[in-house]
Amino acid sequence: MKTISKIITTALLVAFTGSALADVTIKAGPRKGRLLEVDKEKAEFFVEKDRTISIAFYDAEMKAQPAAAQVVSATAEAPNGKTKLEFEKKGDLLVSKAPLPAGEHYTVVVQVKSGADAKPKNFRIKLDLSTCAGCSNPEYACTCDE
Numbered sequence: 001m002k003t004i005s006k007i008i009t010t011a012l013l014v015a016f017t018g019s020a021l022a023d024v025t026i027k028a029g030p031r032k033g034r035l036l037e038v039d040k041e042k043a044e045f046f047v048e049k050d051r052t053i054s055i056a057f058y059d060a061e062m063k064a065q066p067a068a069a070q071v072v073s074a075t076a077e078a079p080n081g082k083t084k085l086e087f088e089k090k091g092d093l094l095v096s097k098a099p100l101p102a103g104e105h106y107t108v109v110v111q112v113k114s115g116a117d118a119k120p121k122n123f124r125i126k127l128d129l130s131t132c133a134g135c136s137n138p139e140y141a142c143t144c145d146e
Contacts, residue, residue, distance in 0.1 A: 025143075026141060026142060026143055027143065028135070028137050028141045028142075028143050029042070029044035029046070029056065029058065029062075029141075030044070030056075030058075030062070030064075031044055031046050031056060032046070032136070032137045032138065032141060033045050033046030033047075033054075033056070033138075033141050034046075034125060034140055034141035035058075035141075036110065036112060036121075036123050037121075038070075038112045038114055038121050039114045039118070039121075040059075040060060040114075041057055041058060041059055041060070041065065041114065042057070042058045042059075042060075042062070043055050043056070043057055043058075043070070043072070043112050044056040044057075044058065045110055045123070045125060045140075045141075046141075047100065047127070047129060047138065047140070048095075050099055051099035051100045052095055052096045052098070052099050052100075053074060053085065053087075053095070053096040053100065053108075053110075054090075054093045054094070054095045054096075055067070055070075055072050055087065055093060055094040055095075055110075055112075056092065056093050057070060057092075064092060065092075066092040067089050067092060067093060067094045069114070069115040069116060070094065070112065070113065070114055070115070071112070071113040071115070071116055071118075071120075072087045072094050072110065072111065072112050072113075073085065073086060073087065073110075073111045074087075074096065074108055074109065074110045074111070075108070075109045076100050076101050076106065076107075076108050076127075077106050077107045077108070077109065078100075078101040078102075078103060078106045079103065079106060080101065083098075083100075083101050085097070085098055085100070086098075100127070104127045104128055104129050105126070105127065105128060106126075106127055107124055107125065107126055107127065108124075108125045108127050109122060109123070109124055109125075110122070110123045110125060111123075125140050126139075126140060127140055128140050132144060
């Protein structure tokens with residue numbers, strides 16, 4: 001009886017994990033950055049040439065919206081230690097005050113709140129700045145099925 005119970009539990013775990021992972025498809029924004037689904041809007045994570053992060057906001061119809069009450073923070077989990085990045089408003093974007101640490105192939109954790117009192121939503125992004133040959137997006141925003 002214990003064996004059957006373990007088999008059923010394992011099967012349910014695999015089924016639910018598989019369906020949860022299937023919903024994690026990466027979408028790219030107009031600037032070829034990675035789209036992050038935040039409440040009713042979308043935020044586009046983009047690494048600039050100077051290695052700063054810029055965040056653009058879009059409504060449900062993908063029309064650009066100026067940064068307003070949104071709050072963004074990020075932590076780069078580089079091999080030489082974690083670095084917290086703060087953001088400031090520049091034009092219609094939120095831009096990190098400091099660049100990402102040197103190197104790549106580490107995780108950047110981005111936290112976005114639609115307002116100061118809103119519940120935060122966290123995103124883990126594997127930083128790979130090389131360009132995908134299939135979709136021509138940076139690898140962190142690659143939309144290919146590979």
